Amino acid sequence: AQTVTQSQPEMSVQEAETVTLSCTYDTSESDYYLFWYKQPPSRQMILVIRQEAYKQQNATENRFSVNFQKAAKSFSLKISDSQLGDAAMYFCAYRRLLMDSNYQLIWGAGTKLIIKP
Amino acid sequence: DVKVTQSSRYLVKRTGEKVFLECVQDMDHENMFWYRQDPGLGLRLIYFSYDVKMKEKGDIPEGYSVSREKKERFSLILESASTNQTSMYLCATSIRGLEVEQYFGPGTRLTVT
Numbered sequence: 633a634q635t636v637t638q639s640q641p642e643m644s645v646q647e648a649e650t651v652t653l654s655c656t657y658d659t660s661e662s663d664y665y666l667f668w669y670k671q672p673p674s675r676q677m678i679l680v681i682r683q684e685a686y687k688q689q690n691a692t693e694n695r696f697s698v699n700f701q702k703a704a705k706s707f708s709l710k711i712s713d714s715q716l717g718d719a720a721m722y723f724c725a726y727r728r729l730l731m732d733s734n735y736q737l738i739w740g741a742g743t744k745l746i747i748k749p
Numbered sequence: 750d751v752k753v754t755q756s757s758r759y760l761v762k763r764t765g766e767k768v769f770l771e772c773v774q775d776m777d778h779e780n781m782f783w784y785r786q787d788p789g790l791g792l793r794l795i796y797f798s799y800d801v802k803m804k805e806k807g808d809i810p811e812g813y814s815v816s817r818e819k820k821e822r823f824s825l826i827l828e829s830a831s832t833n834q835t836s837m838y839l840c841a842t843s844i845r846g847l848e849v850e851q852y853f854g855p856g857t858r859l860t861v862t
Binding site: 636638641667675676677678679682723725734736737739740741742 | 753780789790791792793794797799807839841845850851853854855856
């Protein structure tokens with residue numbers, strides 16, 4: 633069964649610096665999607681970035697980028713120039729394919745990111 | 750913008766009560782999901798639905814049931830609430846597809862006393 637592991641329950645970073653959040657996963661599938669979601673305090677969960685496994689190029693969205701290492705089954709999130717608004721819980725998720733082309737997301741436990749002003 | 754609303758932000762119920770949590774979306778999405786979020790455990794899927802009147806069990810369906818009579822509405826039912834069902838409940842929706850993102854509601858924090 634697929635699993636997703638986030639080994640850092642909490643991380644802190646100084647404002648304007650760079651931080652990397654770790655995620656590893658276990659799967660026997662060859663093609664799949666990985667996601668990072670952000671849940672700000674008392675606000676809704678939103679998608680930060682996604683990566684398709686067959687694409688070798690790492691996904692980038694403005695200050696957010698991933699380091700996708702398929703062989704190592706690692707999918708880390710790098711946040712550059714950290715801002716106070718980046719403070720949130722960050723969840724890594726793996727898309728598990730079901731029948732009829734439907735899918736289910738498998739979630740990590742989350743990493744709480746603290747931004748120090 | 751996709752809007753996903755949940756009936757209550759905070760809810761306090763007594764053990765043994767029947768509890769209804771409702772989720773409504775306004776974007777005609779086919780897929781709807783109910784998750785439970787607990788510290789250190791991430792999100793765990795309770796039930797999901799790919800179409801009206803369809804439902805599929807997720808990873809932790811015990812003690813819960815769901816109803817989807819209309820496309821925009823997906824209800825989670827706790828038949829007889831227990832203290833171990835105290836948690837944050839999140840509803841999510843998506844269109845059909847393999848790469849699509851899920852859109853989340855604000856969550857309902859349920860306390861069962």
